[in-house]
Amino acid sequence: MGRVEGKVAIVTGGASGIGRSTCQTLAREGASVMIADIDDAAANKSTNTIGDGAIPFHLDVTKEEHWQQAVTYCLDQFKRLDIVVNCAGIGVSGDFEETDLSEWNNMIAVNLTGVMLGCKHGIKGMKAGNTGGSIINLSSLGGLIGAPDVVGYCATKGGVTLLTKSVALYCAQHKLNIRCNSVHPTYVDSEMLDPIAEMFGSREAMITAMATEVPIGRIAIPQDIANAILFLSSDESAMITGSPLIVDGGQAAGVMGKHSGP
Ligand SMILES: NC(=O)c1ccc[n+]([C@@H]2O[C@H](COP(=O)([O-])OP(=O)(O)OC[C@H]3O[C@@H](n4cnc5c(N)ncnc54)[C@H](O)[C@@H]3O)[C@@H](O)[C@H]2O)c1
Known part of the structure; x- marks a missing residue:
């Protein structure tokens, strides 16, 4: 208990799946959490599972003015911002040659531009609150290796992988005391x-x-990923920035098989 005691977090996509589990976990460990999502009904439900310590906030990650409003609200309410978890995401699968341009553009907007805006405005909020902080971006195993039927999804998640490293270096170079890491789950039952x-x-x-x-x-189950996010949110990971944390049950480690006989 208390691993993020007194800290304040904005979690996008907090109304469902990994984001919801992350909000519950951070709140249980002492943080105040803004559950930021486009789905207001689900965000309210997610808030009710936590009670005190959680506030729902309507946020479309693709809209810069929503980010400005969210950070302003956070600083008004809590006077600080320590943690941003960029968890909102969408996945589209299908035959690459049939890729629909508007679906592609929407996926780039939510999965990549949304994360960029979360980093940009998260940094501004953390600087204003003067606490330093930790930004955690949800990439995927598909942000490290490709897959033939989720080409666009992998492209956005690969973008998140290097966006994260670059933001981490930016924060270090400017001595902001802000870390930025990415999390790469395998399939999660959400x-x-x-x-x-x-x-x-x-x-x-x-x-x-x-x-x-x-x-x-x-x-994986959502709690497996929330546990990794909790670690990156807490001061236990103070020396870790620009890192991809792979939560995949060994899937990216190599090929399974017998190499010493039948
Ligand atoms: N579930 C998996 O197998 C898996 C695997 C690897 C990575 N991920 C990544 O983890 C993250 C969370 O996935 P999940 O499984 O919890 O998904 P989910 O579908 O359960 O939840 C996604 C949440 O994002 C919200 N959202 C969608 N568009 C939004 C927008 N424009 N602005 C704000 N909120 C928006 C949705 O309303 C929803 O609450 C995603 O980035 C996803 O790509 C998931």
Whole structure:
């Protein structure tokens, strides 16, 4: 308990999945949390699971004026901003040659521009609050290696990987006492996978099939990712910046197989 005691966090995408679990985890460990999402009803529900310590805030990550309002509100309410978790994201799968340009542009706007705006305005808020801070950007395993049926998604997440490193170096160069790291999950059993579960016919079938790709034999749950985000949010990770934290059950470590006989 108390690993982020007294800190103040803005978590985008906090109404669902990994973001919701992150809000609950940060609040349990002593932080005040702004649950920032476009889905107001779900953000309210997420807030109710926490009670004191959480505030819902309507934020479309693609809109710069929303970010300005969110940071202003945060500083008015709490006088500080210590943690920004850029978790809002969307995924579109399908045949690359059939890529719809408006879907592509929307995915770039939410997954990449939204994260850039979160870093930009997060830094401004942390400077104004004079506390330093930690920015955590949700990339993906797909931000480190490619996949043929989620080309655009991987492109946005790869962008987040290097955006994170560059922002980390910017903050270090300007001696801002602000760290910036990315988190790279494998499949996580969240609402984001609902459309894929439908394609598999059932959630169980999807989870079983996906688990075969993960060396430790299961896909992630949102709490697995929230635990990594908690670590990067806390002062326990004070020496870590510009780092990709891979939370994938070993999937990116190499190929499984028998290399010493049958
Ligand atoms: N679920 C996975 O398998 C998985 C794997 C790797 C990485 N990720 C990444 O983790 C992050 C969270 O994923 P999740 O599984 O919790 O997804 P989710 O679909 O459960 O939640 C995403 C949240 O983002 C919000 N959102 C969407 N567009 C927004 C916008 N423009 N402004 C503000 N909020 C917006 C949604 O309302 C929703 O609450 C995403 O960035 C995703 O790409 C997920």
